[in-house]
Amino acid sequence: xxxxxxxxxxxxxxxxxxxxxxxxxxxxxxxxxxxxxxxxxxxxxxxxxxxxxxxxxxxxxxxxxxxxxxxxxxxxxxxxxxxxxxxxxxxxxxxxxxxxxxxxxxxxxxxxxxxxxxxxxxxxxxxxxxxxxxxxxxxxxxxxxxxxxxxxxxxxxxxxxxxxxxxxxxxxxxxxxxxxxxxxxxxxxxxxxxxxxxxxxxxxxxxxxxxxxxxxxxxxxxxxxxxxxxxxxxxxxxxxxxxxxxxxxxxxxxxxxxxxxxxxxxxxxxxxxxxxxxxxxxxxxxxxxxxxxxxxxxxxxxxxxxxxxxxxxxxxxxxxxxxxxxxxxxxxxxxxxxxxxxxxxxxxxxxxxxxxxxxxxxxxxxxxxxxxxxxxxxxxxxxxxxxxxxxxxxxxxxxxxxxxxxxxxxxxxxxxxxxxxxxxxxxxxxxxxxxxxxxxxxxxxxxxxxxxxxxxxxxxxxxxxxxxxxxxxxxxxxxxxxxxxxxxxxxxxxxxxxxxxxxxxxxxxxxxxxxxxxxxxxxxxxxxxxxxxxxxxxxxxxxxxxxxxxxxxxxxxxxxxxxxxxxxxxxxxxxxxxxxxxxxxxxxxxxxxxxxxxxxxxxxxxxxxxxxxxxxxxxxxxxxxxxxxxxxxxxxxxxxxxxxxxxxxxxxxxxxxxxxxxxxxxxxxxxxxxxxxxxxxxxxxxxxxxxxxxxxxxxxxxxxxxxxxxxxxxxxxxxxxxxxxxxxxxxxxxxxxxxxxxxxxxxxxxxxxxxxxxxxxxxxxxxx
Numbered sequence: 001x002x003x004x005x006x007x008x009x010x011x012x013x014x015x016x017x018x019x020x021x022x023x024x025x026x027x028x029x030x031x032x033x034x035x036x037x038x039x040x041x042x043x044x045x046x047x048x049x050x051x052x053x054x055x056x057x058x059x060x061x062x063x064x065x066x067x068x069x070x071x072x073x074x075x076x077x078x079x080x081x082x083x084x085x086x087x088x089x090x091x092x093x094x095x096x097x098x099x100x101x102x103x104x105x106x107x108x109x110x111x112x113x114x115x116x117x118x119x120x121x122x123x124x125x126x127x128x129x130x131x132x133x134x135x136x137x138x139x140x141x142x143x144x145x146x147x148x149x150x151x152x153x154x155x156x157x158x159x160x161x162x163x164x165x166x167x168x169x170x171x172x173x174x175x176x177x178x179x180x181x182x183x184x185x186x187x188x189x190x191x192x193x194x195x196x197x198x199x200x201x202x203x204x205x206x207x208x209x210x211x212x213x214x215x216x217x218x219x220x221x222x223x224x225x226x227x228x229x230x231x232x233x234x235x236x237x238x239x240x241x242x243x244x245x246x247x248x249x250x251x252x253x254x255x256x257x258x259x260x261x262x263x264x265x266x267x268x269x270x271x272x273x274x275x276x277x278x279x280x281x282x283x284x285x286x287x288x289x290x291x292x293x294x295x296x297x298x299x300x301x302x303x304x305x306x307x308x309x310x311x312x313x314x315x316x317x318x319x320x321x322x323x324x325x326x327x328x329x330x331x332x333x334x335x336x337x338x339x340x341x342x343x344x345x346x347x348x349x350x351x352x353x354x355x356x357x358x359x360x361x362x363x364x365x366x367x368x369x370x371x372x373x374x375x376x377x378x379x380x381x382x383x384x385x386x387x388x389x390x391x392x393x394x395x396x397x398x399x400x401x402x403x404x405x406x407x408x409x410x411x412x413x414x415x416x417x418x419x420x421x422x423x424x425x426x427x428x429x430x431x432x433x434x435x436x437x438x439x440x441x442x443x444x445x446x447x448x449x450x451x452x453x454x455x456x457x458x459x460x461x462x463x464x465x466x467x468x469x470x471x472x473x474x475x476x477x478x479x480x481x482x483x484x485x486x487x488x489x490x491x492x493x494x495x496x497x498x499x500x501x502x503x504x505x506x507x508x509x510x511x512x513x514x515x516x517x518x519x520x521x522x523x524x525x526x527x528x529x530x531x532x533x534x535x536x537x538x539x540x541x542x543x544x545x546x547x548x549x550x551x552x553x554x555x556x557x558x559x560x561x562x563x564x565x566x567x568x569x570x571x572x573x574x575x576x577x578x579x580x581x582x583x584x585x586x587x588x589x590x591x592x593x594x595x596x597x598x599x600x601x602x603x604x605x606x607x608x609x610x611x612x613x614x615x616x617x618x619x620x621x622x623x624x625x626x627x628x629x630x631x632x633x634x635x636x637x638x639x640x641x642x643x644x645x646x647x648x649x650x651x652x653x654x655x656x657x658x659x660x661x662x663x664x665x666x667x668x669x670x671x672x673x674x675x676x677x678x679x680x681x682x683x684x685x686x687x688x689x690x691x692x693x694x695x696x697x698x699x700x701x702x703x704x705x706x707x708x709x710x711x712x713x714x715x716x717x718x719x720x721x722x723x724x725x726x727x728x729x730x731x732x733x734x735x736x737x738x739x740x741x742x743x744x745x746x747x748x749x750x751x752x753x754x755x756x757x758x759x760x761x762x763x764x765x766x767x768x
Contacts, residue, residue, distance in 0.1 A: 002028045002041045039270070178746040182700035183283065184692065186234075187712060191287055191468045192241050194480050201240040202474050202511070203230045204460050206487035206495075207247035207292065210271045211256035214278060215529040215538045216568055217488075217522035220556040225517060225639060226486035227284045228557065231693035232634045237719035241474065245290035245463040246272045249437040250452035251333035251350070257436075258372055264436040268293055278539035283549055283696055288467035292455070297462035301455055302441045305430075308505035309442070313388050315427060322362055322377035324370040330433035331362070331370055331377055333452075338365030385445065386427035387454065392501050393425050399504065399512065400496060407482075407515035408636055412489065412563075417496040428498060430454035457499035475511050482514040484637070489518045517637045520561035524568050525761070535766030536568070545760060547752070550695040551577050557694050560640045570761045574752040585650040585687060585698070586749040588657065592680045593705055593745045595663045600674070604681045604706070606737035609729060611675040617728075619656045623649050623683065624728035630690055631722050639694075646690035653683040678735075681706070685734045689717045701748050707740045 194200040205226035208214050223244060230242035248268040257264045272291050279289065308314050322331045333350035340348035341364040345355035349371070351362045362368070363379055370377055400421070404414050430451050431440050437449025465471040474481055485495055495516060503510040523529070524536035537545075542552050555573045558580070559566045596604060626645050633642035662676030688702040708714065721730055
């Protein structure tokens with residue numbers, strides 16, 4: 001057995017810990033370059049990618065071990081992010097800088113013994129060691145001398161210690177930035193089931209292709225947008241579930257496997273891990289993130305197929321397809337390349353052009369060639385199975401019109417869906433000449449698999465089935481469930497025509513789409529994202545920029561392409577960070593809390609309504625009206641507008657703070673001053689609560705500084721406040737009287753300057 005890695009970081013160390021503790025012997029540990037994530041090669045040729053898969057293999061049933069790995073990983077990420085922030089804040093970028101001296105001091109301490117003072121390394125030791133090793137890359141570093149000792153003691157590494165380096169960071173730089181790993185943690189992670197009499201909402205985001213790293217457009221178009229709505233439903237007290245996972249079958253996976261010299265399953269294991277890591281960094285709070293290469297996927301997809309077949313809604317026909325004599329295979333989808341017959345782009349693959357996004361018959365490609373060997377293919381016939389959409393046209397249209405009206409679909413979604421029906425539905429091929437996919441359970445089709453756009457949406461069902469054995473409670477009781485689906489505009493017809501038709505053809509009382517939320521395209525600067533050319537920011541690069549996740553989430557959501565294409569621009573990101581985050585909500589938060597700390601002994605008082613002025617009351621009433629608009633927009637899934645309303649409340653709070661200056665009244669009229677100070681604290685709590693679905697890490701940091709503990713009551717914050725029985729006065733009661741602030745009050749956001757923007761733009765400009 002062999003274990004491959006590039007950097008000796010916390011993930012690699014956790015794997016080595018697992019190997020030592022489990023008694024796994026005969027493993028060759030190899031430090032190599034250009035490894036995206038660590039992987040484990042077993043003697044039988046099987047590959048395992050990432051710490052989760054490897055640790056579960058060598059030590060499958062020990063939950064304490066998994067908790068330990070999670071703690072190490074989290075501590076190291078926080079430490080790395082914090083030190084990067086310090087570096088950027090203080091402009092310490094040379095070998096003699098205070099930043100380097102600071103790290104060198106801890107490197108020396110670590111070399112002298114374990115921080116815990118015992119013979120057993122703690123979480124802190126491993127996290128700090130792995131960060132220093134990756135930061136300095138020195139073979140002769142003092143910490144490197146500890147490596148043999150670290151391995152010898154690692155079998156007993158099970159202590160959860162405090163992180164003293166974080167205390168020193170706060171002491172040194174606490175007045176410049178807020179160093180915290182605060183995050184929103186749900187109190188109950190049990191997979192929910194529909195409850196009769198409750199509003200049961202099932203949220204899905206389009207399943208990302210497993211064969212590549214998602215870019216920012218992919219993230220805002222599906223998983224991030226869905227995450228906002230799912231968080232909102234929880235804060236409103238609705239019974240909701242958020243399901244997603246990687247789409248792993250089809251030609252894209254087979255093609256990627258050929259390119260990387262791996263099997264399709266190895267590609268899926270590798271990239272599923274990468275997707276999972278990216279979404280965790282972006283704080284996407286799935287109830288369950290799964291994958292489509294499961295037995296549940298096979299069982300459910302084949303059952304839907306057989307039911308449709310029984311209902312005479314399938315038909316067979318011959319298709320003329322391109323065939324490569326050299327590879328001895330039909331060239332399905334991405335296995336054939338050529339020039340687009342419509343726009344003449346040379347980036348056409350299969351039956352779709354990546355540039356003009358138009359569909360066509362693959363036989364019409366100009367100068368087609370096999371993507372694997374480059375040979376020119378010939379046309380041959382192949383027998384396939386089709387979903388008989390014309391037979392279902394009337395039933396589909398009746399459902400579509402009813403759902404679009406009840407679920408308040410966007411006009412674009414309605415127009416695209418109606419166009420498919422208006423132009424006349426045609427039989428849709430649901431099989432492919434491939435090896436990697438769900439087998440077709442029909443005689444004569446044993447060597448074929450289901451086409452991805454029949455198979456992939458069924459992944460929503462199978463992933464739910466992997467999350468809970470009672471998955472049919474969500475998917476076969478439509479009268480009790482509302483299905484909300486999020487995706488890019490190119491996915492509309494597959495979710496409003498093809499997928500519903502498949503479920504209707506099965507006639508098994510499936511839950512169908514209630515509301516569809518789509519986005520246009522997010523482009524990069526003046527062009528498009530391109531992984532091959534290195535153009536644009538992809539999900540795995542965001543944490544390397546030193547820009548916190550709350551800034552990324554805010555920027556993407558505030559520029560969400562809801563009605564037209566939008567562009568990611570570094571200058572725009574910096575401007576929004578500096579003016580909207582740092583100078584608006586950041587300024588409001590810091591001024592309110594610093595004034596409360598210095599003037600009221602860090603204690604938030606109760607608001608005495610009778611002591612508020614007419615101006616105070618008008619301000620509260622104005623905020624209450626904005627809050628009601630915010631709730632209405634989120635209920636209708638108008639995410640960008642609802643975010644703007646949340647920011648508007650902060651702007652109103654800032655103006656009020658500037659004009660009223662409540663701290664100045666504490667001596668002349670203490671009761672008025674105290675009530676107004678309590679009022680701005682309540683407004684701040686409201687802003688944090690309204691922003692929680694959008695930038696939860698910011699809200700968590702506000703709660704931490706305000707001394708607000710996460711309770712069941714706090715998890716229902718929006719539900720309590722939006723209660724129809726409430727009026728504007730409810731805003732003055734969102735913070736409990738006597739709440740004590742934390743000891744550390746510091747700015748949450750930092751500025752992004754022109755030099756940093758120029759550096760980032762140059763880093764991600766790619767090749768021309």
